Amino acid sequence: MSMRPARTTSLRRMMAVQLVSAAAVLATVLIFLFQSFSRQIAEESQDNVLLASATSILESISARDGALSVDIPYAALSMLGSISDDRVFYRVDFGQETLTGYGDLPRATDLPNASGFTTVEYKGADTRIVSATRNLSVDGQSRSVIVSVGQTQEGLAERLRELFWTAILIGAGFFAFSAGLALWASSRVFRPLSALATSVSRRGPNDLRPFLKPAPEEMLPLVAALNGFTERLSRSLSRSEDFITEAAHRVRTPLATVRTQAEVLFRRIERDENRHAMREMIRAVDESSRAAGQLLDQAMVTLRTDALDRSDVDLAECLRDVVERFRAVADLRDIDLRMDLEPEIHIRADPILIQNAVTNLLDNAIKYAPMETEVSVSMHRDDKRIAITISDQGRGFDEDSEADLFARFVRGAASSGTVGSGLGLTIANEVFTAHGGAVELTNNLEGPGACVIAYLPA
Amino acid sequence: MHVWGNKAQQCFNGGKFADMRFLLIEDNEQLAKAIRDRLGLDGHIVDHAPNLDEAKHYINTSEFDLVLLDIMLPDGDGRTLLSYVRAAKMDTPVIVLTARSEVSDRVSILDLGADDYLTKPFDFSELEARVRAVLRRRGGGTATVQTIGDIKFNRMAGTLILAGGPVELRNKELRLFEVFADNPNMIFSKPKLVDRLFSYEEDVSENAIEVYVARLRKHLAGSRVSITTLRGSGYRLSVS
Numbered sequence: 001m002s003m004r005p006a007r008t009t010s011l012r013r014m015m016a017v018q019l020v021s022a023a024a025v026l027a028t029v030l031i032f033l034f035q036s037f038s039r040q041i042a043e044e045s046q047d048n049v050l051l052a053s054a055t056s057i058l059e060s061i062s063a064r065d066g067a068l069s070v071d072i073p074y075a076a077l078s079m080l081g082s083i084s085d086d087r088v089f090y091r092v093d094f095g096q097e098t099l100t101g102y103g104d105l106p107r108a109t110d111l112p113n114a115s116g117f118t119t120v121e122y123k124g125a126d127t128r129i130v131s132a133t134r135n136l137s138v139d140g141q142s143r144s145v146i147v148s149v150g151q152t153q154e155g156l157a158e159r160l161r162e163l164f165w166t167a168i169l170i171g172a173g174f175f176a177f178s179a180g181l182a183l184w185a186s187s188r189v190f191r192p193l194s195a196l197a198t199s200v201s202r203r204g205p206n207d208l209r210p211f212l213k214p215a216p217e218e219m220l221p222l223v224a225a226l227n228g229f230t231e232r233l234s235r236s237l238s239r240s241e242d243f244i245t246e247a248a249h250r251v252r253t254p255l256a257t258v259r260t261q262a263e264v265l266f267r268r269i270e271r272d273e274n275r276h277a278m279r280e281m282i283r284a285v286d287e288s289s290r291a292a293g294q295l296l297d298q299a300m301v302t303l304r305t306d307a308l309d310r311s312d313v314d315l316a317e318c319l320r321d322v323v324e325r326f327r328a329v330a331d332l333r334d335i336d337l338r339m340d341l342e343p344e345i346h347i348r349a350d351p352i353l354i355q356n357a358v359t360n361l362l363d364n365a366i367k368y369a370p371m372e373t374e375v376s377v378s379m380h381r382d383d384k385r386i387a388i389t390i391s392d393q394g395r396g397f398d399e400d401s402e403a404d405l406f407a408r409f410v411r412g413a414a415s416s417g418t419v420g421s422g423l424g425l426t427i428a429n430e431v432f433t434a435h436g437g438a439v440e441l442t443n444n445l446e447g448p449g450a451c452v453i454a455y456l457p458a
Numbered sequence: 459m460h461v462w463g464n465k466a467q468q469c470f471n472g473g474k475f476a477d478m479r480f481l482l483i484e485d486n487e488q489l490a491k492a493i494r495d496r497l498g499l500d501g502h503i504v505d506h507a508p509n510l511d512e513a514k515h516y517i518n519t520s521e522f523d524l525v526l527l528d529i530m531l532p533d534g535d536g537r538t539l540l541s542y543v544r545a546a547k548m549d550t551p552v553i554v555l556t557a558r559s560e561v562s563d564r565v566s567i568l569d570l571g572a573d574d575y576l577t578k579p580f581d582f583s584e585l586e587a588r589v590r591a592v593l594r595r596r597g598g599g600t601a602t603v604q605t606i607g608d609i610k611f612n613r614m615a616g617t618l619i620l621a622g623g624p625v626e627l628r629n630k631e632l633r634l635f636e637v638f639a640d641n642p643n644m645i646f647s648k649p650k651l652v653d654r655l656f657s658y659e660e661d662v663s664e665n666a667i668e669v670y671v672a673r674l675r676k677h678l679a680g681s682r683v684s685i686t687t688l689r690g691s692g693y694r695l696s697v698s
């Protein structure tokens with residue numbers, strides 16, 4: 001019967017989603033950085049080898065006998081082969097004249113004493129070209145020698161593609177790992193919250209002590225608010241109980257005085273009409289005190305059924321106490337009280353409520369049955385439930401016209417001439433319903449009389 | 459050390475509900491006075507203590523047949539007196555008069571050692587019935603048997619012993635015979651007998667008395683004891 005507010009997005013899910021998207025962004029950035037960094041490194045290493053190759057060719061050029069001798073060292077070109085299988089081109093220029101190599105190989109910027117790099121399309125492939133310059137004097141004339149070495153970039157592209165997949169793999173791994181971490185963290189962050197919820201719900205209905213277990217700083221305001229609330233609740237509950245107790249005392253004591261004085265007066269009155277009036281007065285006092293008592297009882301019963309204070313109850317013993325208390329009253333009407341209670345039945349219940357409920361049922365049986373009859377109280381258990389049966393030999397229930405007897409203040413056909421409030425069955429029904437049972441109003445199968453059965457789960 | 463206590467058996471004169479000594483512990487003066495007056499009508503003597511302190515004083519200095527104890531007292535909870543009485547091993551019966559709802563208490567009053575309890579306001583015929591029941595339980599078999607003419611009357615057992623054997627009386631028959639047996643030469647009018655026998659809750663006509671008188675006469679048939687009708691004034695027990 002507990003009410004739940006509408007559900008908005010789960011905090012835990014919100015946090016997990018945020019953390020996981022952050023992980024996704026990070027993974028993407030990582031892939032990007034890794035890729036551009038690895039491209040840069042790959043390009044730089046090609047450039048370095050190209051430059052080294054060009055420099056060693058440049059170094060190997062010497063002027064001898066007024067002529068330039070170009071003797072391209074093997075290592076200069078083989079070092080290029082060591083980084084990839086790409087095709088290699090070279091060209092050596094002296095002034096305007098190409099000494100050796102591919103004359104149509106484009107040159108990178110030919111700045112003096114400096115080297116330049118460029119990437120151009122050459123022979124249908126992207127080619128990286130380096131040009132290095134050196135001044136040489138031949139015949140007293142100083143001119144610059146330009147060595148250009150080129151290498152296609154197919155291997156590089158291949159390697160970059162490989163690196164791309166590696167980057168993707170690393171990024172995906174990173175993402176998976178950090179997403180897992182995020183999920184774990186978000187479930188962990190809310191663990192104290194669910195721990196608090198569990199400890200709130202595991203409490204007994206009457207346990208209104210404050211929560212004093214250590215809690216994370218962020219949760220302290222929540223715990224403080226919760227404690228404030230339970231304190232207010234417990235104060236208001238005990239105020240209601242005090243109020244009912246106080247009200248009962250205030251109302252019943254003067255009524256008792258009036259009733260007792262009326263009885264004293266009644267004994268002294270001789271005249272018939274005065275006696276009649278006095279009797280009416282006593283009945284009116286009984287009527288109002290009964291109504292007040294039952295109203296207060298019902299308020300208390302409602303308070304107690306809201307939060308059942310269950311303990312282990314020996315049902316036969318509990319019922320015997322009630323029946324024994326009725327002996328004196330039953331005797332006054334020469335009613336025989338019979339008991340047939342199955343022993344050894346233990347239930348978890350609020351014994352005071354059960355006794356009050358049965359008191360109300362037994363009160364009816366004795367009140368509505370004629371003098372010198374029999375009222376019996378029996379209690380038996382089958383595998384499904386426990387049945388407490390109270391049967392009398394009165395007029396019983398009129399099943400057509402008395403459908404509503406459980407409602408407050410409703411009295412039935414049998415009630416004329418008896419003092420009552422119409423709350424007895426209401427209370428009994430409320431108590432048994434709160435214990436997971438029910439009350440059934442029937443008549444005896446054999447012979448006249450009511451047969452009220454109260455059920456409890458076995 | 460306490461003289462209080464064992465009087466119940468002796469004084470509860472074979473089940474006779476009269477001339478008993480009550481201690482009434484009740485803080486409301488008007489109610490206390492009314493109860494005193496009402497019990498006085500049945501021939502009882504009532505001492506009144508308005509608080510726990512005086513109640514303890516009475517208990518330690520006098521003997522009582524029964525204690526009527528209010529629960530809410532100005533100087534504390536009447537239940538502490540119950541524990542006081544029980545701890546001192548006094549066996550005077552205690553009937554609690556409570557204005558509280560039974561449902562307000564977590565522990566039943568009976569579990570605290572009271573013999574019985576009544577919620578205010580209460581019917582004195584119910585109080586009488588409960589006092590009788592409590593004293594019967596306490597007194598056990600100390601009933602005395604009263605001899606009237608050629609019959610014997612055992613109040614405690616509720617039997618008349620005639621020459622032909624014992625006769626069991628129903629409660630109302632017993633009460634009625636008791637009224638006659640306690641006052642052998644007195645004349646009782648029907649209304650007076652109705653007052654004695656029925657509570658105010660019941661709407662009984664005076665004819666009901668005739669029914670019970672007729673039954674008693676049937677039981678007494680053959681003995682020297684009879685209930686005679688005095689035209690216009692009532693009934694009287696007579697022994698021929």
Ligand SMILES: Nc1ncnc2c1ncn2[C@@H]1O[C@H](COP(=O)(O)OP(=O)(O)O)[C@@H](O)[C@H]1O
Nearest residue numbers: 364411412413414415420421422423424425450
């Ligand atoms: N044992 C019974 N026999 C006949 N009628 C009964 C019995 N118990 C209850 N009732 C009917 O149910 C009505 C409601 O009972 P209850 O709620 O106890 O109120 P009250 O007894 O104060 O009238 C009674 O007025 C009476 O008509």
Ligand SMILES: [Mg+2]
Nearest residue numbers: 364420424425
């Ligand atoms: Mg009722």
